Amino acid sequence: MSLTLIVLLPFIGAVLPAIMIRAGRNACATATGSITLLALILLMAKAPAVISGEVFQVSYSWLPELGLNVTFFLDGLGLLFATLILGIGLLIIIYARFYLSKDDPMGRFYAFLLLFQGAMVGIVLSDNILLLLVFWELTSLSSFLLIGYWKHLPEGRQGARMALAVTGAGGLAMIAGMLILGDIVGSYDLTVILQNADLIQASPMYVPALVLILLGCFTKSAQFPFHFWLPHAMAAPTPVSAYLHSATMVKAGIFLMARMWPVLSGTPEWFYIVATAGLVTMVLGAWIAIFKHDLKGLLAYSTVSHLGLITMLLGFGTPIAAVAGVFHIINHATFKAALFMTAGIIDHETGTRDIRRLGGLLNLMPIAGTIGIISAASMAGIIPLNGFLSKEMMLEEAWHTMWLDQGWVVPLLATVGAIFSVAYSFRFIFHVWMGKPRDENLPHHPHDPPFGMWGPPALLTVLVVLIGLFPAVIAGPLVAATSSAVIGGELPEYHLALWHGLTPALGMSVIAIVVGALLLMRHGALISATANLSRPDAKAMFDCAIAKLVALSRVISDNLHNGSLQRYLSVMIVASVAIGVSGFYAEPDHTAGTRELLDVSPAAAIGWVLLVVTSIAAVVMHHNRLLSLLLVGVIGLIVSLGFIYLSAPDLALTQISVEVVTVILMLLALNILPKETPKESLPGRKLRDGVVSIAAGLGIGGAIWAIMTRDLPNSISAYHLANSKIEGGGTNVVNVILVDFRGFDTFGEIIVLGIAALSIFALIETVTQGEAAKRLANWVVSNRRSADRHPMMMVVATRVMLPLSLMVGVYIFLRGHNEPGGGFIAGLVVSVALVMQYMASGFGWTQNRMKVNYHGMIGLGVIAAAITGASAWVAGLPFLTSGFVHVHLPIVGEFELASAMGFDLGVFLTVVGAVMLALAKLSQVERMAEHIDVNLDPMDHDPSVRIATPEKEA
């Protein structure tokens, strides 16, 4: 349980900083820190057991049909990474409190940081690879937000976009790889996958899965050739760089390689892909770092290089190399996070990160200087710091490694990488801290920062020294626990110690330090010598690629979406016809249905004539929009009659109600639209459209004929008919399907209906304030108008009809469960009764008397439906299970009270709210165009005044 809590705490806690920022910056930082501290304490409580070899596991089923379950497990590897994420996270939170300026929105920063933290912890503790992928994507998203935190800076936004594009694309590849892996093993649980190494490596899909997963890892961990995004992500605030881009996120790829090490490593493919990519990245990153004048740029490329080192060690595929890799993960996290924080201090105190302007800072800021120098020395691999230990182990492993049967390639390149590494580390030490100040006009006068800023890196530096001096005591147990988790078997023989005797690795180390120092002495010459070398600019290439992709997608979408409704419809209809025809010919049996045909009654034949004639008339007269509206209305009428004739009274009632609401809506719109449609199609187009529509009509008619002339096997209708009374408590199967059997669908639909109505409201609200408002103001009333705005006869008639129609609404609502009717139809009936009042007496008068908030009504409806559905949980039943009782009341008699009634009430309220909101809002556009004030009286003439006047005269 507490394992789940460790993952969930940062997510739950992410709301805290957003709220606590109102109580001040200290409160905000404290709240954030407490969340992380709590998670860290929970983790540490489990640490001793994990180090002694225990594995914690917790599992909840989520979507077991897909193999997607919420399962977490904590072993040595998970422990190491979770400790790094939460421990360094805590330090970063303290540091960021002092780093962020007053103008930066701190609440948002901490909220994003906690989201990221939760996602990272999720990755390292997930036992299900699908769950892991979810968290993986979450880290990409939250890091996007963090990198782009200073959204006023274009570099920040561009860097964030690049990081998201690269890591997101890698994540997509990885999803495919993981699915293949899960398919091979038959389970998505990591613990199961890890035990099936032979099965996976023997599978023909091993190489595709490997490549796809590695794509995800390499993009995330900035391995060559995907390393270019990391330096651009340095536009982020320094705490983000220190946290994401040195200690945690970029190590997610490494983590995954380590996690998958037992099943994926040990093959030549693994060795040549992973070790080579790591080796190239290590050398290339270190080389570029030498030439970076930006402190964070230098550290970014150094990070790329060190990630390459770890990747290479994992790529070697030997247990001892894996141990070295694990050890370097710990060491790199400590010294590099400290270095980033130091760089942030320098930036903060001097106002610049340009190494060419810095120098001699040690005298001005001795504390930060000491921290920076010790950490950088560890990065260079100087004895007796922790960086030396793991670098020795790396060189030792490199010495034994053959690459294409050549023994010299890896040791040589590893030494070259180490030389460059020493050079840039020394540059960080000598050009920044030592010597004389090079620029007297720094933006600020540098001095040591407050404790809150140097405390966190100082703590890390203490670790750097302690691990260096006493590796076996301080880091030994963790390294052992982690390594055994990575290797998944017996630990190899190794010693974490400073002195291993005169080994080749020691010699390589010495060479690296000496040559690296020499290289730095000739740094100026080196820079001028390489200045004219053409080097690929990753950002330009990336931007160019993205621009090409955007142009391509624009071409595709512009050509597909040219805005012609005719074209969309014809494509859709032709496709449907093609699918139908191909389906028809795919079936060999074309015998006619065996059901007996019914007689055609004369009334039905007349209805058919009406339908055909009005349809043709609609085609002929469609240029006159009012006329086509009338004709469509008649078609609706015949269709409603048809529903009744074919025993579907519910459909008929719905159709009748929908027709009238449609008419009102269309008339509202038609008033400010042209009354005639222009001639749009040439004869050729008309012919094509005619052929297409006739083919579609024949196809649909044929399909319906085929269905109606035979009994369908396996139809679900029988089940519904048999169970509607027993399970749903109603005899009207249609209504029981709506509110019970498929209640969840209906629930979704009323939500959609509510959203649609609110969108109409929002759209018109904005439209009536912009350019469209000016056009409406210039609208000229074209046709002649009757002077009778609100005729008395109409007002009186609608007033009389109001209570009657409301009664009909109540009646239809109440009988809905057992007889044709229900909430949807009742909602339409009531809306129409209300709209009638608006039509008769005008908007102004009616609105003053309708004190109902339609927005609230929609919300209320959805909530009512949700509460009804959820109340089934109280009885321990699934969502929306209905219950019902039989009640006997005097006079009314016995009737049934079903819980579905509450659900239907929700449907009713949503429908009324949505229809009224949409119509009322649309009519607002009309009023803007008409330029007449709304009427505040119920009708044009006041009868009482008229009678009074002659009396006065008399």
Place this chain on the structure above:
Amino acid sequence: MIEYALNFGFVCVSLALLMNLWRLTMGPTTADRILAVDTMAINAIALLVMYGIAKGTAMYFEGALLFAMFGFVSTVAYCKFILRGDIIE
């Protein structure tokens, strides 16, 4: 006896519907057409009620009820549109 009456009714109402159709398509004015649609709704009510009597069920009467209400409402809406343009002023 009731069967004869019903059949007579069906024939009359069907003929009426055909005549409505004639007025609807021929016009000549929009008001003619609106009246035709309104009368069609009335004839539809008659059809429904007679159909219900013929089948011996009250199931279809709600349809007739709604036609009665809504036929009125849409006719009013059309008329208001012709007279004033804006149906909700």
